[in-house]
Amino acid sequence: MVAALTPGGDAAxxxxxxxxxxxxxxxxxxxxxxxxxxxxxxxxLRDALLGAGSNPVPPEQAVAVMAVIETAIQSSTEGRTxxxxxxxxxxxxxxx
Numbered sequence: 001m002v003a004a005l006t007p008g009g010d011a012a013x014x015x016x017x018x019x020x021x022x023x024x025x026x027x028x029x030x031x032x033x034x035x036x037x038x039x040x041x042x043x044x045l046r047d048a049l050l051g052a053g054s055n056p057v058p059p060e061q062a063v064a065v066m067a068v069i070e071t072a073i074q075s076s077t078e079g080r081t082x083x084x085x086x087x088x089x090x091x092x093x094x095x096x
Contacts, residue, residue, distance in 0.1 A: 023079070064090040 047053030
């Protein structure tokens with residue numbers, strides 16, 4: 001459970017990682033994710049909801065993440081590579 005994680009560790013004692021599976025070759029790669037502090041996200045979210053701070057996830061980034069998820073589902077369902085439908089603004093939002 002991610003909510004129970006503490007900074008620098010997790011419930012299983014292993015570092016978090018992202019997994020990439022190449023659908024064509026079946027190759028599996030793992031990329032370590034640096035430890036974070038999820039509490040700070042929720043503090044900032046609380047502050048934004050109370051009008052005391054800004055949204056910790058700008059709308060452009062939220063929309064872009066949903067586009068990535070939906071495109072991944074489409075790619076998996078259709079068994080093919082699909083173009084990621086991001087606007088120039090959505091692409092730039094990840095560079096800031």
